[in-house]
Amino acid sequence: MHYDYVIVGAGFAGSVLAERLATQLDKRILLIDKRSHIGGNAFDCLNEDGILIHQYGPHIFHTNSPEVYTYLSQFTQWRPYEHRVLASVDGQLLPIPINLDTVNKLYGYSFTSEQLMAYFDSVGEPVADIQTAEDVVVSQVGRDLYEKFFRGYTRKQWGVDPSQLDKMVTARIPTRINQDDRYFTDQFQCMPLHGYTKMFEKMVDHPNIQLLLGTDFKEINQQLSFDELIYTGPIDEYFDCCYGKLPYRSLRFDHQTLEVANYQPVAVVNYPNEHAYTRITEYKKLTGQEHTKTSITFEYPQDEGDPYYPIPRPENAALYRQYKQLADGQASVHFVGRLGTYRYYNMDQVVAQALTLFKKLAGIDSLQEAIKG
Numbered sequence: 547m548h549y550d551y552v553i554v555g556a557g558f559a560g561s562v563l564a565e566r567l568a569t570q571l572d573k574r575i576l577l578i579d580k581r582s583h584i585g586g587n588a589f590d591c592l593n594e595d596g597i598l599i600h601q602y603g604p605h606i607f608h609t610n611s612p613e614v615y616t617y618l619s620q621f622t623q624w625r626p627y628e629h630r631v632l633a634s635v636d637g638q639l640l641p642i643p644i645n646l647d648t649v650n651k652l653y654g655y656s657f658t659s660e661q662l663m664a665y666f667d668s669v670g671e672p673v674a675d676i677q678t679a680e681d682v683v684v685s686q687v688g689r690d691l692y693e694k695f696f697r698g699y700t701r702k703q704w705g706v707d708p709s710q711l712d713k714m715v716t717a718r719i720p721t722r723i724n725q726d727d728r729y730f731t732d733q734f735q736c737m738p739l740h741g742y743t744k745m746f747e748k749m750v751d752h753p754n755i756q757l758l759l760g761t762d763f764k765e766i767n768q769q770l771s772f773d774e775l776i777y778t779g780p781i782d783e784y785f786d787c788c789y790g791k792l793p794y795r796s797l798r799f800d801h802q803t804l805e806v807a808n809y810q811p812v813a814v815v816n817y818p819n820e821h822a823y824t825r826i827t828e829y830k831k832l833t834g835q836e837h838t839k840t841s842i843t844f845e846y847p848q849d850e851g852d853p854y855y856p857i858p859r860p861e862n863a864a865l866y867r868q869y870k871q872l873a874d875g876q877a878s879v880h881f882v883g884r885l886g887t888y889r890y891y892n893m894d895q896v897v898a899q900a901l902t903l904f905k906k907l908a909g910i911d912s913l914q915e916a917i918k919g
């Protein structure tokens with residue numbers, strides 16, 4: 547069988563492109579994933595107790611892009627959900643991102659927003675040229691809050707001190723002087739009503755899309771006949787790591803089901819300091835599912851294992867650029883997605899990136915036209 551496109555990886559990047567190319571351009575697609583399921587890292591499933599869990603850690607959908615939201619709405623209904631996270635610090639559960647309540651509860655103050663602003667000004671350490679993740683936080687909220695909320699968490703998460711990491715790692719986390727305790731402020735915040743996997747099933751359910759799961763592209767590459775390749779796996783692996791391996795941070799997930807209906811007050815509680823795990827997720831708080839038991843996941847960051855987070859350090863960006871140069875020389879191979887472009891992207895950004903590639907492949911000018919049903 548000859549395919550117009552072989553797509554490697556059935557996560558957001560691969561599935562969006564398979565859906566668009568099949569439904570809008572009538573292309574014949576082979577969609578391959580080495581895992582036994584679709585959905586990539588956003589895969590969710592019912593566990594043995596019938597509780598919907600996220601196999602690869604909590605995935606919360608949020609976007610400011612009406613196009614991404616409208617596009618995905620063709621494949622799912624939504625459940626309104628605003629994410630809130632608490633951090634376990636000094637024996638209390640406190641809102642993160644740091645806000646007015648975080649500081650007042652932690653130190654026993656009763657600051658107003660104006661007073662908090664003045665407080666941050668007094669404790670923030672001036673940094674002339676903000677370069678690192680440490681600089682970002684210490685300059686904004688001072689050393690004590692940095693030590694209590696960020697340093698330990700970041701060291702666990704990335705395996706290196708924040709002073710060694712690019713500023714983008716902590717720049718993602720805002721600080722607020724009001725009581726807004728939402729983790730995200732995006733215009734659209736919601737969860738797929740019946741889960742991510744159901745949404746993916748609907749996306750790839752098309753006669754032009756053939757799914758091949760549990761198969762590594764490398765093992766069948768030579769036997770395939772196709773015009774173009776869309777590759778959403780790690781870009782360095784595609785080139786046999788000829789310049790060396792691009793470093794990733796991985797995670798071990800310890801999934802547990804407890805004989806209680808509720809475990810913690812919010813879906814995610816961060817543990818910046820005292821434990822080897824970084825956070826605990828309770829899925830029912832995300833999905834709204836009613837059940838007499840509850841399922842939780844502990845996340846333990848580690849170096850070995852599936853590649854989850856590209857490590858944002860300048861030398862890694864330089865190594866990526868070498869691979870990107872090789873990739874640019876391959877006219878009929880398109881690299882996309884978090885692993886294909888070695889970037890820390892959220893789901894909506896990956897969808898936008900995939901839609902942008904589709905626009906290019908289809909010769910379409912506007913995103914509006916690219917998302918039509």
Ligand SMILES: Cc1cc2nc3c(=O)[nH]c(=O)nc-3n(C[C@H](O)[C@H](O)[C@H](O)COP(=O)(O)OP(=O)(O)OC[C@H]3O[C@@H](n4cnc5c(N)ncnc54)[C@H](O)[C@@H]3O)c2cc1C
Nearest residue numbers: 555557558559580586587603605606763779883884892893
């Ligand atoms: C713990 C965690 C929590 C996250 N939480 C959020 C969140 O709350 N909100 C948010 O927006 N984003 C979140 N993300 C990011 C989100 O997971 C990604 O943006 C999204 O999954 C990226 O989609 P993708 O298609 O690029 O990659 P992936 O989902 O990684 O899919 C790539 C697929 O390619 C397959 N593959 C790789 N190599 C091969 C090969 N050689 N042959 C065959 N198949 C191959 C892999 O098996 C994988 O299934 C989180 C990520 C992690 C790790």
